[in-house]
Amino acid sequence: MNILTQNFNTAYHTPPFENIKNEDYLPAFKELISESEKEIDEIVNNSEEPTFENTIEALAYSGEKLDIVSNIFFNLNSAETSDELQQIAQEVSPLLTEYSSKISQNEALFNRIKKVYDEKSKYNLNEEQQMLLDETYKGFVRSGALLNDSDKEKLKQINMDLSVKSLQFGQNALAATNAYFKHITNKEDLAGIPDAILEQYAEEAKERYLDGYVVTLQYPSYVPLMTYAENRELRKELALANGKKSFDRGEFDNQNLIKEIISLKQQKAELLGYKNYADYVLEERMAKSPTKVLDFLNELLVKAKPYAEKEIEELKALAKADGIEDMQGYDHSFYAEKLRKAKYDFNDEELKPYFPLSQVQDAVFGLANQLFGLEFKEVNTIQKYHADVQTYEVYEIQEPKAENQVFDSAHTHNQQSTTNNRQLKAILYTDYFPRKGKRAGAWMTSYKNQFTKDGENSRPHISIVCNFSKPTKDTPSLLTFQEVTTLFHEFGHAIHGMLANTQYPNLSGTSVKWDFVELPSQFLENFCYEPEFLKTFAKHYKTGEVLPNEKIEKIEQSKNFMEGYQTLRQLGFGLLDMAYHTHPEDVNDIKAFEDAQTSKTSLYPVNPETAMSPTFSHIFQGGYSAGYYSYKWAEVLDADAFAYFKETGIFNPETAAKYKxxxxxxxxxxxxxxxxxFRGSEPKVESLLKRAFG
Structure with missing residues (x-):
């Protein structure tokens, strides 16, 4: 009996991670695909006339078990992968793509959907039902339902090829990251690097049975070296290794895959009647068209570039004082940190003792309690896929605290509510530390979406995955301030998922327009810069001392430090993404194309040996194809939304209730x-410009 095909006999029907074997996956997928196809056949073969209930709604609720097993598998393939799991992914992805194509190109099913859509005026649909009907119909059309049989077959093959190649792209990027490490035996080579980081490097060396220190290309290892190492040659060496990932014509090179992926996307777009893939994608986004996206990005570029150039001149002056006349990209973080320390008298390392992970997590839990009436109770009855994972029951209290009630974030964790109206809202998994089987970065994901069926509101299972420094035998996990904002960012996504309260799973939680999805995450980051909130949790892990006021003021003042540079960097990614998906025919040489598209946003000499496109997983593996602009788009939304909170009081219960x-x-x-x-008006780009540049 395959555990994945049964009803999970676990707390809240959560995944039985500890009992799943790798050999369960492939047969489970085959069986569940077959079951899901039978559900589709039942809809198609229904002898009754098509209705909203027996067609649109039935389709929305179909394939539930397959969705859950897919979520389990692909989430683990990102957070706890192995060679065996990656091999299974190569077999499973085409099966799922074929299954998806069978549904989207099922002519009899589409005919039923079209009949309901064409006759929708006769149904008394509420707003959510109307949205489901429209999205279902459009989804089928955009998946090729109106194509002839020959073109449907072409589209099916394109989708299958894309799924395999995108997966391979991500696997190559991860393998290239894991393949490199720098072994250092002379401590003097690591001059300038704080003791806590040296301890981390020493632990890494021990894990590899080496003496001295080991630096890797994993974020918590690489970034501190680039920020603090006085050894310029070492910074150069690491930057070169990082920039060569999947760009060295070696085993894990992604250059040909990029060309194949964008070519397939262009073929798909043309087959469906669009000029290019960006036109296809943006039809279903807030931005609507490539022209509007490019206008938006270029407007920000014009306004941000003078600030960015001024920032770089300041850094070059510092470098020149050290005898460096030709400042390079690998010098940026080092001199940016020097300038920040000179201007604001702090660095990330001296702040880290005030931000132990446990306190920061309690703070974000407390904020969710304050704004939305959520409580978090750690439990050990939910199975985990790794010992590092923690699990929580999330409850909702119907009466959030009053605006003027001071809260202590440390006491919201495990707190039992005194109200009788307390109900389970979600299950939360947290997974914070890097390891070999986990891809780089940070993300929120879902094992199960929220939906309502037969009168029961089925609650979601949400996960946050990050790559923070692991605790050592002497020190807890301590976060840089940037990592603090990262945790708040991902938790913003998690709140979006946990508060979901819709009828249908495919309209639930983060299932929103892609350029809207970053609003909740980026919005929550704003609280990290609010002094009254910071004081509730920024406390030294040894002494309990609250972060001094002058440091809090410096954090607040430093919020926009290097904002011009960071804005140009993001705009460069956005412009490059749009270029790949509007002009794929121009992509002959990956490096030349990348350099041409980012020339207006590049502020340092370009290194001919490095490129970022071969590890640009957001657009070649993830869902940000023709959508990377959405980070900046959402910044306008979050700046405008938080401005509203500032106007009314950042803990104002009425404003929070509207946002909820x-x-x-x-x-x-x-x-x-x-x-x-929520706001009473459309968002204004001026809100972002005012926040960023005053």
Missing amino acids: ILLSSGGTKDPMELYKN
Whole structure:
């Protein structure tokens, strides 16, 4: 009996991670695909006339078990992968793509959907039902339902090829990251690097049975070296290794895969009647068109570039004082940190003792309690896929605390509510530390979406995955301030998922327009810079001393430090993404194409041996193809939304209640309508410019 095909006999029907074997996956996928296809056959073969209930709604609820097993498998393939799991992924991805194509190109099913869609005026549909009907119909059309049989077959093959090649791209990028390490035996070579980081490097060396120190290309290892190492040659060597990942014509090179992926996307777009893949994608985004995206990015570029150039001149002056006349990209973090320390008298390492992971997590839990009435209780009855993972029951209290009630974030964790109206809202998994089987970066994901069926509101299972420094035998996990904002960012996504309160799973939680999805995450980061909130949790892990006021003021003042540079960097990624997906025919040489597209945003000499495209997983593996601009787009939304909170009081219960409606609504309404219902007006780009540049 395959455990993945049975009803999970676990707490809250959560995944039985500890009992799943790798050999369970492939047969489970085959069986569940077959079961899901039978559900589709039942809809198609229903002798009754097509209706909203027996066609649209039945389709929305179909394939539930397959979705859950897919979520388990692909989440683990990102967070706890292995060679065996990656091999299974190569076999499973084409099966799922073929299954998806069978549904989207099922002519009899589409005919039923089209009949309901064409006759929708006769149904008394509410707003969410209307959205489900529209999205279902459009989804089928955009998946090729109106194509002839020959073109449907072409599209099916394209989708299968894309799924395999995108997966391979990510596996190559991860393998290239893991393949490199720098072994250092002379401590003097690591001059300038704080003791806590040296301890981390020593631990890494021990794990590899080596003396001295080991630096890797994993974020918590690489970034501190680039920030603090006085040894310029060492910084150069690491930067070169990082920039060569999947760009060295070696085993894990991704250059040909990039060309193949963008070519397949262009073929798909043309087959479906679009000029290019960006046109295809943006039809279903807030931005609507490549022209609007490029206008948006270029408007920000014009306004941000003078600030960025001024920032770099300041850094070059510092470098020149050290005898460096030709400042390079690998010098940026080192001199940016020097300048920040000179201007604001702190560095990340001296702040880290005030931000132990446990306190920061309690703070974000406390904020969710303050704004949205959520409580978190750690439990050990939910199975985990790794010992580092922690699990929580999340409850909702119907009466959030009053605005003027001071809260202590340390006491919201495990707190039992005194109200009788306390209900389970979600299950939360947290997974914070890097390891060989986990890809780089940070993300929020879902094992199970929220939905309502037969009168029961089925709650979601949400996960946050990060790569923070591991605790050592002497020190807990201590976060840089940037990592503090990262945790708040991912938790913003998690709140979006946990507060979901919709009828249908495919309109629930983060199932919103892609350029709207970053609003909740980026919005929550703003609280990290609010002094009254910071004081509740920024406390020294040894002494309990609250972060001194002057340091808090420096953090607040430093919020926009290097904002011009960071803005140009993001705009460069956005412009490069749009270029790949509007002009794939121009992509002959990956490096030359990348350099041409980012020339307006590049502020340092370009290194001919490095490129970022071969590890640009957001657009070649993830879902940000023709959508990377959405980070900046969402910054306009989050700046405008937080400005509203600042106007009314950052813990104002009425403002929070309106924002909670926006979050819980998922994709049931047009995002601009949701935003205007919350704010009272459309977002203004001036809110972002004012926050960034004053």
